[in-house]
Amino acid sequence: MEDKIVEIARFYEPEEAQILESLLKSEGIKCYLRNEYTSQVMYPANMGGIRVELLESEVPRAMEIMEANGYEFPKEDEEVEQIQAVSGWARHIPFLRRLPLERQIIVFFILVAVFLALVIYFGSLVSSN
Structure with a gap:
């Protein structure tokens, strides 16, 4: 069974997305930023935001890491x-x-x-x- 790529977070400031990407990668989670460059070109009309994406199987671990580092998740x-x-x-x-x-x-x-x-x-x- 193939693992899907899912979005775990979305940011409208490139720095915020890059910080989370660095955090997750430092913990061994492979992730990437979708729309990073188009968001920078289209700034400030960044409609879709920069999406932090990773494999679906990594989501529980990534959420634990994010929560431990102060990220909040909306209900x-x-x-x-x-x-x-x-x-x-x-x-x-x-x-x-x-x-x-x-x-x-x-x-x-x-x-x-x-x-x-x-x-x-x-x-x-x-x-x-």
Whole structure:
């Protein structure tokens, strides 16, 4: 049976991800950072974050090491509440309902940016007259 690669943590600052990677590797756990370089190029619009990934069989040991070094894990209920809070607005926009959460967020931010650009543009027209 082949072991799957799973995400154990996600960071939005490269240094934080690199510190955890170094910690786990120093304890003999093979892991790697996914999206490390794209996150640095896209910074500060780092939507997906830098993912620390390792073999599924190493997760229990890695979690023990992380806990011993002060890393906290959100409870499942907290994660569900956060996802529901972020995606709650999508129920009110029909074309977003069919999209995955990440795309809903991206489309929402684009819509907000366009709205703000229009407000600024029309505000400048009014103030210049």
